[in-house]
Amino acid sequence: MTQPELSTSSAASSEPAASSDFAPDTLIVETGRPQRAYGAAVNPPIDLSSTFVSAGDITASPYAYARFDTPAWTPFEEALGQLEHSALPGLVFGSGLAAISAVISLVPAGGTLIIPTHSYQGALSSAEQIAGRQNFDIVTVDISDTEAVIAALDEAGHARPGQVAADGAAASASAGEAGSPGMLWIESPTNPMLEVADVPALTTAAKDRGFLVSVDNTFATPLLQTPLDLGADIVVHSVTKYLAGHSDVVLGAVVTGSTALREDLHTERSMRGGIAGPFEVWLALRGLRTLAVRLDRAQANAHAIAERLAAHPTVVETRYPGLPGDPGHARAAAQMNGFGAIISFTVDSAEKATAIAEAVRLWTPATSLGGVESLIERRRRHPAEPATVPEGLIRLSVGIENLEDLWADLEAALA
Numbered sequence: 001m002t003q004p005e006l007s008t009s010s011a012a013s014s015e016p017a018a019s020s021d022f023a024p025d026t027l028i029v030e031t032g033r034p035q036r037a038y039g040a041a042v043n044p045p046i047d048l049s050s051t052f053v054s055a056g057d058i059t060a061s062p063y064a065y066a067r068f069d070t071p072a073w074t075p076f077e078e079a080l081g082q083l084e085h086s087a088l089p090g091l092v093f094g095s096g097l098a099a100i101s102a103v104i105s106l107v108p109a110g111g112t113l114i115i116p117t118h119s120y121q122g123a124l125s126s127a128e129q130i131a132g133r134q135n136f137d138i139v140t141v142d143i144s145d146t147e148a149v150i151a152a153l154d155e156a157g158h159a160r161p162g163q164v165a166a167d168g169a170a171a172s173a174s175a176g177e178a179g180s181p182g183m184l185w186i187e188s189p190t191n192p193m194l195e196v197a198d199v200p201a202l203t204t205a206a207k208d209r210g211f212l213v214s215v216d217n218t219f220a221t222p223l224l225q226t227p228l229d230l231g232a233d234i235v236v237h238s239v240t241k242y243l244a245g246h247s248d249v250v251l252g253a254v255v256t257g258s259t260a261l262r263e264d265l266h267t268e269r270s271m272r273g274g275i276a277g278p279f280e281v282w283l284a285l286r287g288l289r290t291l292a293v294r295l296d297r298a299q300a301n302a303h304a305i306a307e308r309l310a311a312h313p314t315v316v317e318t319r320y321p322g323l324p325g326d327p328g329h330a331r332a333a334a335q336m337n338g339f340g341a342i343i344s345f346t347v348d349s350a351e352k353a354t355a356i357a358e359a360v361r362l363w364t365p366a367t368s369l370g371g372v373e374s375l376i377e378r379r380r381r382h383p384a385e386p387a388t389v390p391e392g393l394i395r396l397s398v399g400i401e402n403l404e405d406l407w408a409d410l411e412a413a414l415a
């Protein structure tokens with residue numbers, strides 16, 4: 001068999017540029033590739049080994065056993081760490097909720113978790129379960145009401161007098177540390193109400209009071225919002241959504257800039273053991289490559305559809321942070337690089353909302369979001385969705401199809 005002509009040396013064909021030189025939309029294409037050399041693969045392999053050659057001190061080996069760490073995760077974890085502006089790689093989890101549970105498990109017994117009333121309902125349900133077992137309090141807040149969140153932080157801090165560190169920044173080294181009053185959980189924009197939190201103001205207030213701050217960045221993605229730059233300690237993703245982007249993977253991830261927190265979360269992942277499979281992570285990295293173009297197209301579609309919905313007589317209210325009249329518009333414009341591709345709109349009854357979701361022919365009636373295909377869902381069909389979410393609220397995950405095809409289908413369903 002004739003061999004392809006290879007370089008006489010296995011050295012790199014040319015020195016690849018450092019990832020930090022690139023804009024994020026280049027970074028997602030270039031990062032996490034194997035060492036550049038003639039004949040080398042362009043993409044990382046799907047590494048299926050469950051164990052790795054090692055002897056002596058097992059902690060000294062970069063890979064020893066695939067529940068702890070595997071090369072199957074490394075390219076994606078490094079890419080996500082860079083995208084979220086951390087010097088440390090991210091940590092991939094078996095689902096977004098596994099990542100959320102690991103982070104919430106850091107809240108110490110006797111502490112408080114302050115969490116948006118309208119955070120993703122799975123996060124809230126999971127938090128309630130963990131709080132029951134680990135004996136911490138949960139306070140739900142309207143995350144768009146900065147004064148109310150600060151009042152909740154004050155109250156939770158006062159409930160543990162003497163526990164608030166004088167230096168708030170130092171206090172957030174680990175939520176599990178004695179003396180931490182707990183964690184502020186931010187989701188912005190929220191799912192499904194699309195409320196926008198004042199992330200810099202809330203992270204400052206929380207850290208001044210010794211709270212750890214975690215942000216679910218699923219709706220925005222690191223291309224539209226980098227919470228670590230806005231003062232957060234931990235960023236969480238449902239990779240299932242935009243990052244993987246094709247509705248064919250369930251996966252989650254966490255990124256932090258703190259070595260101590262990363263260690264805590266790594267331990268949490270290794271010891272609970274619900275880890276991600278190599279193929280899923282490979283698919284997520286493959287999907288991540290096109291995030292910028294998918295998001296550009298989906299956002300442009302969403303913006304136009306939101307404007308048309310806002311002018312439609314059947315629609316009672318449209319929430320999309322990109323609309324100038326939206327309550328979250330100014331904040332989103334200040335702290336995000338774009339408004340995302342999720343819209344929530346309300347019609348006057350559950351029956352009408354269900355009929356619309358059943359009438360569409362191009363949009364797919366389904367839960368989840370962030371894939372290339374447009375999805376539509378009446379959110380209160382989930383029993384756990386809070387009663388403050390209107391019965392007639394429909395969440396749209398706008399995809400990358402042709403705008404006029406999408407609108408024609410939705411308009412016909414509205415009629």
Ligand SMILES: Cc1ncc(COP(=O)(O)O)c(C=O)c1O
Pocket residue numbers: 095096097098100120122187191216218219237238239240241250251252368
């Ligand atoms: C904002 C948000 N965070 C987290 C999750 C949970 O992610 P997963 O379904 O990957 O466990 C979801 C799922 O819908 C979500 O919308």
